[in-house]
Amino acid sequence: MHNLSTDTNIPKLLKDVGLRVTPQREAILNFLIHYEGHATVDDIYQAVHPTFPGLSVSTIYNTMKHFGELGLVKEITFGDAASRFDVNVQPHHHLVCKHCGKLIDFYLPQPPNFALPPDASGFEVEDYHLEVKGTCRECRDKERNEQTQ
Ligand SMILES: [Zn+2]
Ligand SMILES: [Zn+2]
Incomplete structure (x- = not known):
């Protein structure tokens, strides 16, 4: 790697x-x-x-x-x-800012335990990627400043 x-x-x-x-x-x-x-x-x-x-x-x-x-x-x-x-080729996930589109890397401490439904039995998970949407600190600060003006 x-x-x-x-x-x-x-x-x-x-x-x-x-x-x-x-x-x-x-x-x-x-x-x-x-x-x-x-x-x-x-x-x-x-x-x-x-x-x-x-x-x-x-x-x-x-x-x-x-x-x-x-x-x-x-x-x-x-x-x-x-x-x-992404130049970061280690397994990792992304926080996605809905406002500016910035991606921030984050890691999960261990592979989560996938609670697969019965009709997915036998499915082998090979890769997964979490996309966590929200608002980054810079965009939150900007929103706050706009509100106080
Ligand atoms: Zn942002
Ligand atoms: Zn990344």
Whole structure:
């Protein structure tokens, strides 16, 4: 499992997973490592476009899918919203702010005991992701300030 961080040696990491080192792949990973949060393909596109104008949204999407298969990133999907890519590949869950859309990682101390209904007997849980909706502190502060003005 690769947990990307700001000290990750990107060319070495690409070689370790069997990918050729290209400036485009390096730029995408470098952006993700320094991006605070969970980037969409569009965020990545906006960031790398000035340096690599030939890199299309679909190429970036395919690259991200590939990085996901290699375990470098984790793709998170929420309903119909655009996929986001997480450099935190440890099993974790997300608090989702309904106002600004920010995702905050959180962990559960142990796998919960799934109380599966009888008609789901035999179902083997392989993966699960909790999406806990609410309002982040910044948005709550903003709301409070607006109320007091
Ligand atoms: Zn918020
Ligand atoms: Zn996350």
